[in-house]
Amino acid sequence: MKRIVQLTLGIMTALGGFVDLGQIVFTMQAGARFGYALLWTIGLGAIAIILYMEMCGRVAAVAHKPVFAVVRQHLGSRLGVLTLVGSNLLNLITCAAELGAIAIVLHLFFGINERIALLGGTLVLGAMVWLLRFQWIERTFGLSGLTMIVFAVAAWKLRPDWGAVAAGLVPRMPGHGSTDVLLYAYFAVGIFSALLMEYEVHFYSSGAIEEGWTAKDLPENTIVSTTGIVLGSLLTCALLILGAMVFLPDGIFPNQLSTTALPVALPMGKLALKVALLGILACVASAAVETALSAGYNVCQFCDIKWGKNIPPKEAPVFTALWVGTLIVALFIAITGIKPLTLVNFSIMFGMVMMPLTYYPILTSARDRTLMGEHATKNVQLILGWVFFGVIVIAAVAAFPLMILTHSGQP
Amino acid sequence: MKSVVWRWLALALLFVLGCSRSSVMDHEQLASERKQLHSLDAETALLDRIIATKHATPTFVHAHAEYLRRASHELAQQLGKARAAPGAEAELERLRADATRLEERFIARMLL
Numbered sequence: 091m092k093r094i095v096q097l098t099l100g101i102m103t104a105l106g107g108f109v110d111l112g113q114i115v116f117t118m119q120a121g122a123r124f125g126y127a128l129l130w131t132i133g134l135g136a137i138a139i140i141l142y143m144e145m146c147g148r149v150a151a152v153a154h155k156p157v158f159a160v161v162r163q164h165l166g167s168r169l170g171v172l173t174l175v176g177s178n179l180l181n182l183i184t185c186a187a188e189l190g191a192i193a194i195v196l197h198l199f200f201g202i203n204e205r206i207a208l209l210g211g212t213l214v215l216g217a218m219v220w221l222l223r224f225q226w227i228e229r230t231f232g233l234s235g236l237t238m239i240v241f242a243v244a245a246w247k248l249r250p251d252w253g254a255v256a257a258g259l260v261p262r263m264p265g266h267g268s269t270d271v272l273l274y275a276y277f278a279v280g281i282f283s284a285l286l287m288e289y290e291v292h293f294y295s296s297g298a299i300e301e302g303w304t305a306k307d308l309p310e311n312t313i314v315s316t317t318g319i320v321l322g323s324l325l326t327c328a329l330l331i332l333g334a335m336v337f338l339p340d341g342i343f344p345n346q347l348s349t350t351a352l353p354v355a356l357p358m359g360k361l362a363l364k365v366a367l368l369g370i371l372a373c374v375a376s377a378a379v380e381t382a383l384s385a386g387y388n389v390c391q392f393c394d395i396k397w398g399k400n401i402p403p404k405e406a407p408v409f410t411a412l413w414v415g416t417l418i419v420a421l422f423i424a425i426t427g428i429k430p431l432t433l434v435n436f437s438i439m440f441g442m443v444m445m446p447l448t449y450y451p452i453l454t455s456a457r458d459r460t461l462m463g464e465h466a467t468k469n470v471q472l473i474l475g476w477v478f479f480g481v482i483v484i485a486a487v488a489a490f491p492l493m494i495l496t497h498s499g500q501p
Numbered sequence: 502m503k504s505v506v507w508r509w510l511a512l513a514l515l516f517v518l519g520c521s522r523s524s525v526m527d528h529e530q531l532a533s534e535r536k537q538l539h540s541l542d543a544e545t546a547l548l549d550r551i552i553a554t555k556h557a558t559p560t561f562v563h564a565h566a567e568y569l570r571r572a573s574h575e576l577a578q579q580l581g582k583a584r585a586a587p588g589a590e591a592e593l594e595r596l597r598a599d600a601t602r603l604e605e606r607f608i609a610r611m612l613l
Contacts, residue, residue, distance in 0.1 A: 126538045201560040269529070340543040343536065345572060348565040352547060355556045363557055 096309050105319020105325070109238055110377035111347075112184075112192050112284035112438045113326050114370065115431055118344050118353075120277040121333020123193055123501055126250075126258030129330060131278045135285030136323035138478040140316050142449055145456035145467065145475065146291045149312035150298035152465045157295045157452065158391035164451035167340075173447040174392050180444060181289055181381040181388070182416055183437040185424035188378035190430030194347045195371045199364070205425060211375075212421045216414065219379055224300040224399040227383075231376035238369035240362050242328035244354040245279060248335050255331060267497075276492040276499045279485045280435075283442035285326070286482070289377075291448065292384040296391070343501050347431065382420070386412035435498045442489040443484050453479055515609035527586040530595060534580060538599055541573050545606070577604045 120128040149155055155163075162170045189212055196207035219227060264270045294315075303311070332353035337344055344350055347370070354366040383399065386409040390397035397409040424430070453475050458466040467475065493499075526534070548565060551557045557565075577600040585593040 166607050198561050198564045201564060237581045340547060342543045343540040346568045348568050349544060355551050360558055361563060500533055
């Protein structure tokens with residue numbers, strides 16, 4: 091019984107913690123611009139993240155190696171340092187965007203000044219991470235993220251044309267000139283990248299080590315990573331459907347975070363709007379915490395320094411200084427007034443460029459028989475892993491050119 | 502290592518160039534600005550529908566309207582600074598007038 095409760099909690103946490111600012115923005119904008127036509131990218135991204143998250147959880151459980159330990163081993167020191175610097179820069183930018191989003195949501199909820207909300211929000215977040223153990227951090231934010239389900243309920247209530255929704259799961263090119271094709275490709279890459287953001291696997295793999303996973307926990311790893319992500323992806327689909335149903339007919343392109351809550355308010359009213367805002371708050375707060383902690387995890391794992399949220403801060407001073415420092419620097423970036431949506435646009439494309447350097451070491455470690463023994467990646471999963479790695483490389487090469495050509499996806 | 506740094510700097514420069522729009526606007530760019538203007542206008546109408554049905558809290562409505570006003574102000578400023586490519590002067594003038602009208606509507610709404 092205890093096992094089932096733990097498993098259910100794990101799935102719910104994975105579901106609640108799956109969506110972040112990048113997904114909210116990119117999927118709603120994609121729906122507003124192309125209707126259901128980009129739903130297939132959510133399916134593609136979901137399969138890829140299930141594969142890679144399962145792999146990094148397995149490597150952590152069997153070989154007790156987190157992501158950045160395998161990055162150092164497989165990429166060597168030079169490329170490894172480049173990956174580390176790039177990943178932590180990405181964590182910093184993403185964290186700043188999420189903190190900025192927290193301030194916006196608090197402003198929308200209570201009407202308090204954005205800067206005060208930013209300072210207060212960051213302080214509360216920092217205190218929570220300082221005081222709570224890893225498991226409780228994960229559960230608190232993950233479970234409160236479940237309030238995002240209100241978006242799925244709103245999508246259901248608006249009665250979408252399910253035939254058209256299903257047709258969106260099959261890739262097809264838009265037929266209105268080169269600008270549309272470029273924008274379509276930009277949003278396809280953006281959604282794919284948002285689903286595969288590196289900090290998610292850094293955090294998941296570090297969490298597996300924090301919680302002391304062993305080979306016995308492999309079934310839990312498979313069930314949690316698969317079910318949690320499938321359900322989280324359905325939620326992401328709901329965001330795209332809402333964008334297509336509420337914004338597309340009126341020609342609205344959601345460029346404000348506040349706009350993304352409107353599709354819930356429209357069919358369901360005030361209470362649902364409040365729940366939606368709570369959901370967004372939980373998602374962005376969760377992502378801010380995960381990126382800050384990941385910055386500490388990455389450096390310590392790469393340099394083989396003692397780390398962990400479940401040990402007293404005094405015993406892991408570098409790790410503690412790194413996550414606290416990331417939160418503080420991110421706060422300074424956010425306080426300059428840079429729009430969170432501008433930051434998240436950049437972080438998603440930059441994340442895509444960096445992605446092959448994170449996922450290649452995971453793929454090669456998970457199939458390594460000397461490291462993983464009988465738990466090494468088997469044939470079908472390995473082939474799929476390489477196929478998706480190819481997709482990741484193509485998307486990484488295309489990311490910045492598409493960003494430049496489409497002026498960051500402006501319609 | 503130096504060459505790596507230069508490559509990253511070049512990439513950053515390209516990014517900045519990519520994200521910024523040229524101040525000389527041709528028909529294609531003006532069409533894009535027109536879409537943004539239309540989007541803001543339509544969003545205001547959507548907000549009005551939500552207000553009419555009392556589906557949003559006053560705090561949310563006020564804050565969201567302020568974000569929309571800021572966006573329309575930025576758009577009006579951007580268009581104010583822009584120069585038109587040959588043949589696109591009249592279109593730019595029309596857009597400027599529409600953007601100013603939209604911003605004024607937002608200001609009037611905030612004063613209510």
